[in-house]
Amino acid sequence: MPLILFDDNAHLTLRPLTFTRPVADLRIGILTIAEKWAKHLNDTFSFHTQPYLQGKFPVQVAQHNIFINGCICPDEHLLEAISALNTGDALYHHDQLVAVKLDESDAKSFDPMASFGTIKKHEHPVVSVHRPEDIFRKNDIELRRDFQLLTRSRTSATISSTNVILGDDFFAEDDAVAECSTFNTKNGPIYLGRNSEVWEGTHVRGALALCHDSQIKLGTKIYGATTIGPRCRVGGEINNAVLWGHTSKGHEGYLGNSVLGEWCNIGADSNNSNLKNNYSEVKLWDYSTEHYRRTGLQFCGLIMGDHSKCGINTMFNTGTVVGVSANVYGAGYPPNFVPDFSWGGADGFELYRMTKVYETVERVYSRRELVLDDTEKKLLQDIFDLTRSFRSFH
Numbered sequence: 001m002p003l004i005l006f007d008d009n010a011h012l013t014l015r016p017l018t019f020t021r022p023v024a025d026l027r028i029g030i031l032t033i034a035e036k037w038a039k040h041l042n043d044t045f046s047f048h049t050q051p052y053l054q055g056k057f058p059v060q061v062a063q064h065n066i067f068i069n070g071c072i073c074p075d076e077h078l079l080e081a082i083s084a085l086n087t088g089d090a091l092y093h094h095d096q097l098v099a100v101k102l103d104e105s106d107a108k109s110f111d112p113m114a115s116f117g118t119i120k121k122h123e124h125p126v127v128s129v130h131r132p133e134d135i136f137r138k139n140d141i142e143l144r145r146d147f148q149l150l151t152r153s154r155t156s157a158t159i160s161s162t163n164v165i166l167g168d169d170f171f172a173e174d175d176a177v178a179e180c181s182t183f184n185t186k187n188g189p190i191y192l193g194r195n196s197e198v199w200e201g202t203h204v205r206g207a208l209a210l211c212h213d214s215q216i217k218l219g220t221k222i223y224g225a226t227t228i229g230p231r232c233r234v235g236g237e238i239n240n241a242v243l244w245g246h247t248s249k250g251h252e253g254y255l256g257n258s259v260l261g262e263w264c265n266i267g268a269d270s271n272n273s274n275l276k277n278n279y280s281e282v283k284l285w286d287y288s289t290e291h292y293r294r295t296g297l298q299f300c301g302l303i304m305g306d307h308s309k310c311g312i313n314t315m316f317n318t319g320t321v322v323g324v325s326a327n328v329y330g331a332g333y334p335p336n337f338v339p340d341f342s343w344g345g346a347d348g349f350e351l352y353r354m355t356k357v358y359e360t361v362e363r364v365y366s367r368r369e370l371v372l373d374d375t376e377k378k379l380l381q382d383i384f385d386l387t388r389s390f391r392s393f394h
Helices: 033-041 076-083 104-108 132-137 139-151 354-367 374-386
Strands: 003-006 045-048 064-069 090-093 096-103 119-121 164-166 170-172 182-184 190-192 203-205 208-210 221-223 226-228 237-245 254-262 283-286 291-294 302-304 320-322 342-345 348-351
Touching: 003 033, 033 045, 033 139, 064 104, 076 096, 096 104, 132 139, 132 237, 132 254, 139 170, 139 190, 139 208, 139 226, 139 237, 354 374
Parallel strands: 003 045, 003 064, 090 119, 164 182, 170 190, 182 203, 190 208, 203 221, 208 226, 221 237, 226 237, 237 254, 254 302, 302 320
Antiparallel strands: 064 096, 090 096, 283 291, 342 348
């Protein structure tokens, strides 16, 4: 029974991270939320998401379908409850729709706000993501779960004897390479994906996920729980951060309690603050309210949307949100909210015009032998239009 991961209001509250993707395409732990469900249920998946995203993420309806809320991560209790559903049954956690089984005709008109036939309640706690900071806050829980899911009944590949491994929760996929580095798994598991590389002098304290085809450069220091997504390159000092894929933080500088989207680049010696000087609660810009909101967190760093970049020696204040396709540079601290498709820094911003955006993305994609096609161009243009009101210089 194919899976369809649907968006609810979390798609609005998770911006800018969800401007470019369905909620279930978010990475937390080792896998994306959609990949977790598909692996547990051993089936294919598609997305029921925002109309402007459907060109890139089309929904695929079959004769029988399971709709699952894309902001909720699977666990054994949820899997048992969903397997017990009959066609037409809906599972709720408090007032939130978790899952519903629908035949083809009802699936084509699915609305998460609709009323369903038989309602079942799920009383166990669930891990869900509703705000950008939930990604790094709950990454430790999901990294441990994904580690067990991916490594159960399997044996790690052998890595070089030049490394030091402390504890037992270490797993390397085939073709993972590491030399002259230390891996401390006593505080959390360490997972090295296929074709990943850990260069000499790196020190890791788990939990860590280094996904496939990614690299950790010489002398890097990483603290858990941290996820380095596929085809990333990182260096410097990283603490409790999630990088989704095709993103580079390849030089010295600190990144902590942060989330970076895809195709981001952090310039050399750039840093983010994750703790205010007066130790007070951190606030974050909220797209859904267009105001700063309280996070309840003392430690909260940088949230950066896809395709955004910063120049060398950039200093990000505690609790900074950078939108999609922004370019930040210059001396001083940029503001705590950098609008999507903006170009500048502490001295002010101007519009990052779409012709220039396309040129940059084309160059970045070509380095990975990818092509910026019309679907991606339209997606970026749609996001540009959606975010117009946040740019005072538009």
